[in-house]
Amino acid sequence: MSQVFKALSDPTRRRVLLLLRRGPMSAGELSDQFDVSKPTMSAHFAVLREADLVHAEKAGKSIIYHLKLSVLEEALLGFVQAFELGAEAPPKPQEEAAR
Amino acid sequence: MSQVFKALSDPTRRRVLLLLRRGPMSAGELSDQFDVSKPTMSAHFAVLREADLVHAEKAGKSIIYHLKLSVLEEALLGFVQAFELGAEAPPKPQEEAAR
DNA sequence: GAGACGATTAGCTAATCGTCTAATTGAGTC
DNA sequence: GACTCAATTAGACGATTAGCTAATCGTCTC
Numbered sequence: 043m044s045q046v047f048k049a050l051s052d053p054t055r056r057r058v059l060l061l062l063r064r065g066p067m068s069a070g071e072l073s074d075q076f077d078v079s080k081p082t083m084s085a086h087f088a089v090l091r092e093a094d095l096v097h098a099e100k101a102g103k104s105i106i107y108h109l110k111l112s113v114l115e116e117a118l119l120g121f122v123q124a125f126e127l128g129a130e131a132p133p134k135p136q137e138e139a140a141r
Numbered sequence: 142m143s144q145v146f147k148a149l150s151d152p153t154r155r156r157v158l159l160l161l162r163r164g165p166m167s168a169g170e171l172s173d174q175f176d177v178s179k180p181t182m183s184a185h186f187a188v189l190r191e192a193d194l195v196h197a198e199k200a201g202k203s204i205i206y207h208l209k210l211s212v213l214e215e216a217l218l219g220f221v222q223a224f225e226l227g228a229e230a231p232p233k234p235q236e237e238a239a240r
Numbered sequence: 241g242a243g244a245c246g247a248t249t250a251g252c253t254a255a256t257c258g259t260c261t262a263a264t265t266g267a268g269t270c
Numbered sequence: 271g272a273c274t275c276a277a278t279t280a281g282a283c284g285a286t287t288a289g290c291t292a293a294t295c296g297t298c299t300c
Contacts, residue, residue, distance in 0.1 A: 047150035122217045
């Protein structure tokens, strides 16, 4: 959970996810959309993989990244629901935050 | 937007928000729920204020923190909606991520 | 096998983060 | 005014982060 939010806290990584929202793209194609060096982008990809927000698939020389939309939605919606108004019994915070 | 996600990337701060979900609490009451020092908690409160997720209200010697639920929900739900399946026209990532 | 090319790893710097103790501020009380 | 108590600020420390260049690793094509 922390890793998802940390991944989302960087604008570059959010933009990568939004690009992948349209469909899979290679590391190089993604990097071309940004002004930073390829190694830097590679590090961002690693953070996204670590958070399980993307899937990397080898394709010859290239690596194709896919957005894992279900993981993203589950993480965010799950957290939003913990805060929803109208809940009968407020949850125990220790347990909630640990998830 | 980045600030909200950064604020949420720390488990301690998420737990603070969940505690405030039940109702306003003073800085000291909140700190008592955690094993870290008060100055450390004070720093966490500052991050949450910076992200506009809480409101601080002076009450004599104490400071009462309130959760700004609307800010939290708007930030998270707004982002979730940008990724919703079934959207007709995928958004332009540069603009989306900048918000 | 020798290049060429896509991508990552290695190694570095500067900046930020989470934590601590000690000192300071501000508000109430004797 | 002097004391007490709640909270923050100041300053330090180790760990992590985002960024760079240079080097390395895989895979494809002559």
